[in-house]
Amino acid sequence: MNSEQEIRTNITDKNIIRHLVRYLKERKKAYIISLILMVIAVLIDIYLPVLQGKISKMLGTDLNTFAVVLQIIIAYAFLSLITYGIQYAQTMILQKTGQGIIYDIRNDVFEQIEKLSISQLVLIPVGKLVTRVTSDVNTLNELFTSILINLIKNAFTIV
Numbered sequence: 001m002n003s004e005q006e007i008r009t010n011i012t013d014k015n016i017i018r019h020l021v022r023y024l025k026e027r028k029k030a031y032i033i034s035l036i037l038m039v040i041a042v043l044i045d046i047y048l049p050v051l052q053g054k055i056s057k058m059l060g061t062d063l064n065t066f067a068v069v070l071q072i073i074i075a076y077a078f079l080s081l082i083t084y085g086i087q088y089a090q091t092m093i094l095q096k097t098g099q100g101i102i103y104d105i106r107n108d109v110f111e112q113i114e115k116l117s118i119s120q121l122v123l124i125p126v127g128k129l130v131t132r133v134t135s136d137v138n139t140l141n142e143l144f145t146s147i148l149i150n151l152i153k154n155a156f157t158i159v
Helices: 003-010 013-026 028-058 063-115 118-123 126-158
Strands: none
Touching (some): 013 126
8 A cells, every 4th residue: 555545545625625614613703694695695686576577567558658668777786785785795705715724735735744754755747636635725715706606506496
C-alpha cells in the first residue's frame, strides 16, 4: 500500500464534513443574512405570477380598470427590481464569504503541505499535487458560493 492510499483510508466523510463545517461556522452570520435574503427573494418570485394573473383577468373587462392594471404593472416592476437587488446582494455576500473561506482553506492546505517531509513529497508527483489541490479548492469554492444556497432555495421554492 503506498503513502497516498494510506492517507486516503484514514480520511472519512464524517471528518471531511466536520472540517468544512468549521469553515462555515466562522462565517455563520453572512450565511444567515444570505438565507434571509433568499427567503425574501423566493417569496417575491412566488407572488409575481399572482400579479400576472390579476392583470390577465382584468384585461377582459371594461376600460375603467386601466388605472388598476397600471398600478399592478408598476408593483410588478417594483417587486422585480427588489428581487434583482436582493439577488445581487446575496451573490456579493456569498462570493465574499466564499472567497474568505477559500483563502483560509488554501492557507491550511499550504501549511499542511509545508509540514510534509521531503520523503513524502518525493512520492507524490508535483503536477499531481498542484492539480489536486487546485481542483479540490475550486470545487469547494463552488460548494460554498452557490451549491448550498441554491439547494436550499430550490427546496424552499418547491415547498
